Amino acid sequence: MDSITQPVTPDFSSTSFIYFDLDDTLIDHKKAQDRAMVDVWTQYPLLQKVEPLVFASEYAASNHRLWEAYRNNEVSQHELRRLRLEETFNRLNISSLDWREVDKVYMDCYSRHWDWIPEAREAFIRISEHYPVGIMTNGFTFVQKKKFEHFSLNRYTRHLIISEEAGHLKPDTRIFDFAAEKAGCRPGELLYVGDSYSSDVTGGARSGWKTAWFNRSGLNPEPNLADFAFSDYGQLLGSLQKTMQSEAR
Numbered sequence: 001m002d003s004i005t006q007p008v009t010p011d012f013s014s015t016s017f018i019y020f021d022l023d024d025t026l027i028d029h030k031k032a033q034d035r036a037m038v039d040v041w042t043q044y045p046l047l048q049k050v051e052p053l054v055f056a057s058e059y060a061a062s063n064h065r066l067w068e069a070y071r072n073n074e075v076s077q078h079e080l081r082r083l084r085l086e087e088t089f090n091r092l093n094i095s096s097l098d099w100r101e102v103d104k105v106y107m108d109c110y111s112r113h114w115d116w117i118p119e120a121r122e123a124f125i126r127i128s129e130h131y132p133v134g135i136m137t138n139g140f141t142f143v144q145k146k147k148f149e150h151f152s153l154n155r156y157t158r159h160l161i162i163s164e165e166a167g168h169l170k171p172d173t174r175i176f177d178f179a180a181e182k183a184g185c186r187p188g189e190l191l192y193v194g195d196s197y198s199s200d201v202t203g204g205a206r207s208g209w210k211t212a213w214f215n216r217s218g219l220n221p222e223p224n225l226a227d228f229a230f231s232d233y234g235q236l237l238g239s240l241q242k243t244m245q246s247e248a249r
């Protein structure tokens with residue numbers, strides 16, 4: 001199915017449970033990461049041989065590559081946290097910084113910049129009033145649990161699923177199966193809302209779930225496995241409106 005044949009109003013009438021991705025779907029992880037890296041840059045004059053955004057994007061590139069390796073069980077969580085900083089320092093020819101210290105500063109700064117994606121909070125709460133909802137996220141348990149607490153997510157959700165606890169990372173279908181079992185639903189009754197085509201749409205579609213892709217960058221994969229794509233939350237609410245109205249009490 002390509003984007004031209006994608007239905008304008010998808011059929012979500014069989015949906016009885018909705019899981020959301022967390023980072024960059026509900027919470028603006030990328031902005032928090034970039035801002036935290038600029039804070040780190042400000043605290044360490046050694047890093048200031050390059051512009052702050054260059055430093056932040058060098059880190060983001062290493063982090064992205066190492067997350068792939070972590071997903072494939074090629075590095076541990078500890079190695080990921082060490083290597084994403086050490087690689088960045090090496091590229092800048094800096095050998096005298098202790099990655100553990102910088103990692104701690106980064107984690108503190110990162111959590112201070114957490115914020116919702118625009119309109120996501122209102123839409124998420126509204127959807128949670130009509131459907132049972134959950135969160136399913138790839139991430140470190142100690143970080144994601146702090147986010148759940150910070151944003152009071154357990155107030156709205158039935159299940160909070162973290163890859164580290166489930167033992168598999170998206171797009172592995174086993175984490176989708178695990179989430180389906182928790183929800184007590186068949187795959188066709190589940191909708192997954194997420195921003196990553198490779199993790200969320202591919203994993204969801206392979207698991208037999210419906211998917212709503214938060215495609216903020218206007219990507220156009222071929223084929224496009226998403227049942228629905230949206231770039232602002234009003235569109236997602238619109239796609240569910242018919243079902244939400246018929247369920248209104």
Ligand SMILES: [Mg+2]
Nearest residue numbers: 021023024195
């Ligand atoms: Mg995401």
